[in-house]
Amino acid sequence: MKITTLTLAVAVVATGLAAEAGQPMNDLEIAHTAYTAGGLDIRYAHLALAISENDAVREFAQTMIRDHTAVNDAAGALIAELNVTPKDNDLSRALVEGAAAKRAEFMQLSGAAFDCAYATNELGYHQLVNKTVAEAFIPAVKVAPLKTLLEDALVTFRAHEAHAERMVDGLECAS
Amino acid sequence: MRQLTSFSRRRFGQGLGASLALVSAPQIARAHGGAHVVTVRMSRFAFLPAGVEIRPGDTVVWTNEDLAPHTATAHDGSWDTGALETATSRRMVFTAPGDFEYFCAFHPHMIGTVAVRPSGGG
Numbered sequence: 001m002k003i004t005t006l007t008l009a010v011a012v013v014a015t016g017l018a019a020e021a022g023q024p025m026n027d028l029e030i031a032h033t034a035y036t037a038g039g040l041d042i043r044y045a046h047l048a049l050a051i052s053e054n055d056a057v058r059e060f061a062q063t064m065i066r067d068h069t070a071v072n073d074a075a076g077a078l079i080a081e082l083n084v085t086p087k088d089n090d091l092s093r094a095l096v097e098g099a100a101a102k103r104a105e106f107m108q109l110s111g112a113a114f115d116c117a118y119a120t121n122e123l124g125y126h127q128l129v130n131k132t133v134a135e136a137f138i139p140a141v142k143v144a145p146l147k148t149l150l151e152d153a154l155v156t157f158r159a160h161e162a163h164a165e166r167m168v169d170g171l172e173c174a175s
Numbered sequence: 176m177r178q179l180t181s182f183s184r185r186r187f188g189q190g191l192g193a194s195l196a197l198v199s200a201p202q203i204a205r206a207h208g209g210a211h212v213v214t215v216r217m218s219r220f221a222f223l224p225a226g227v228e229i230r231p232g233d234t235v236v237w238t239n240e241d242l243a244p245h246t247a248t249a250h251d252g253s254w255d256t257g258a259l260e261t262a263t264s265r266r267m268v269f270t271a272p273g274d275f276e277y278f279c280a281f282h283p284h285m286i287g288t289v290a291v292r293p294s295g296g297g
Contacts (some may be wrong), residue, residue, distance in 0.1 A: 063281055
């Protein structure tokens with residue numbers, strides 16, 4: 001029941017992001033959204049480390065913290081180098097609000113229910129982010145270094161998606 | 176100077192079937208004729224090449240080309256480069272013969288092998 005609810009929530013967020021991503025965003029908005037998405041996944045991971053006792057889930061969460069921190073550090077360095085300020089936008093705000101609601105759901109869970117909810121959300125989140133980055137953000141970005149950064153980040157995020165898929169399979173959350 | 180070994184040349188001449196089989200086999204980078212340095216790239220969440228063959232005293236340098244940090248960590252725990260941030264390298268000298276399987280401690284699906292062959296070997 002809880003898994004079904006979470007699945008629906010992911011679908012709602014996915015639909016919202018896809019719709020928003022269809023609208024033109026400028027480079028500063030894209031940078032802000034990508035940075036925000038990484039930061040949110042780090043927050044999910046900290047929650048997982050606080051709640052989960054499953055080794056595979058904890059390992060995944062630690063990887064998310066380490067890798068997304070590295071990607072966001074690179075983004076921060078590029079932003080400083082370009083001397084620009086990323087721009088908050090509707091999509092960033094929707095992501096933040098959606099993640100807050102999701103964390104509230106997660107905090108009501110424990111044990112296998114939490115592990116499956118977190119793992120399933122991570123898979124859906126990375127699928128969604130990767131599709132958006134690949135099909136909307138990278139084609140739209142004008143500044144070459146930002147495009148390169150997004151392309152490099154996508155390599156990392158796709159590895160995360162594959163990792164999340166293995167985690168979900170291992171937890172046997174389906175059904 | 177790095178050269179193809181006789182081992183590599185033999186394989187190269189074994190016909191189309193063998194050549195096709197090699198496409199899926201790990202790449203072997205081999206140094207000989209004195210101490211050499213072999214570079215392994217950590218790129219797109221893989222070790223490239225995944226397999227290197229060296230002599231005792233040779234050096235392997237791992238360079239991380241990804242944004243995410245990686246490690247090269249021996250499966251048996253005998254050696255570890257530690258975390259390599261993006262655009263950083265770490266070198267290790269291998270003195271004892273043997274096959275050393277390793278992985279990235281952060282992304283365990285990344286695996287590789289360092290084969291250290293005695294200098295007199297084929």
